Amino acid sequence: MEKFTRLDGLVVPLDRANVDTDAIIPKQFLKSIRRSGFGPNLFDEWRYLDVGEPGKDNARRPRNPDFVLNQPRYQGAQILLTRQNFGCGSSREHAPWALLDYGLRAVIAESFADIFYNNCFKNGILPVVLPAEAIDSLFALVTATVGCRLLVDLERQCICRPDGEILPFAVDPFRRDCLLNGWDDIGLSLRHAEVIRAFEERRRREQPWLFVDAFPARGG
Numbered sequence: 489m490e491k492f493t494r495l496d497g498l499v500v501p502l503d504r505a506n507v508d509t510d511a512i513i514p515k516q517f518l519k520s521i522r523r524s525g526f527g528p529n530l531f532d533e534w535r536y537l538d539v540g541e542p543g544k545d546n547a548r549r550p551r552n553p554d555f556v557l558n559q560p561r562y563q564g565a566q567i568l569l570t571r572q573n574f575g576c577g578s579s580r581e582h583a584p585w586a587l588l589d590y591g592l593r594a595v596i597a598e599s600f601a602d603i604f605y606n607n608c609f610k611n612g613i614l615p616v617v618l619p620a621e622a623i624d625s626l627f628a629l630v631t632a633t634v635g636c637r638l639l640v641d642l643e644r645q646c647i648c649r650p651d652g653e654i655l656p657f658a659v660d661p662f663r664r665d666c667l668l669n670g671w672d673d674i675g676l677s678l679r680h681a682e683v684i685r686a687f688e689e690r691r692r693r694e695q696p697w698l699f700v701d702a703f704p705a706r707g708g
């Protein structure tokens with residue numbers, strides 16, 4: 489998992505509350521368990537004017553010119569600004585995969601659905617919770633300023649606006665450390681690789697009957 493320390497990124501505003509995971513990545517795209525390739529279908533039903541299907545050439549599909557991801561001023565955005573209860577609905581991990589594959593590394597909202605919030609940290613995305621007044625102010629700033637960028641600093645736990653205002657945010661210390669170091673669940677386990685290996689070797693010596701390869705195969 490890629491580390492997250494500081495991000496100076498372009499902001500795209502999605503002014504909608506209660507955005508569920510089916511809107512983030514529709515159910516027909518959930519057949520793959522690979523973590524890549526979902527970006528072109530992020531917010532598929534809002535982004536395109538036809539019905540998306542796996543294998544469809546997205547470059548040939550008609551796009552909705554009114555949707556923010558299709559507007560030239562927001563191309564290359566790395567920070568998503570949205571409203572409350574983002575990521576509600578089913579617990580599909582494909583939702584953060586799609587956000588990340590598109591290029592979004594941080595999501596700023598008034599609140600998140602719990603499971604989606606947890607999945608973000610496991611996949612290298614920083615979900616930032618801010619008060620409603622701060623969210624309103626950021627929407628006004630981003631929509632009024634072409635090319636608006638924010639500095640999201642996880643080490644200092646704050647967001648720096650272009651006008652110099654600092655917006656602090658809270659994050660669980662364990663989750664913060666995992667993002668700063670790029671530790672997903674596998675990475676956390678690998679930190680204890682030597683201990684795990686020593687345990688396996690001791691168990692093999694003490695209880696060899698538990699290991700199939702400890703006994704020679706019988707002839708037919």
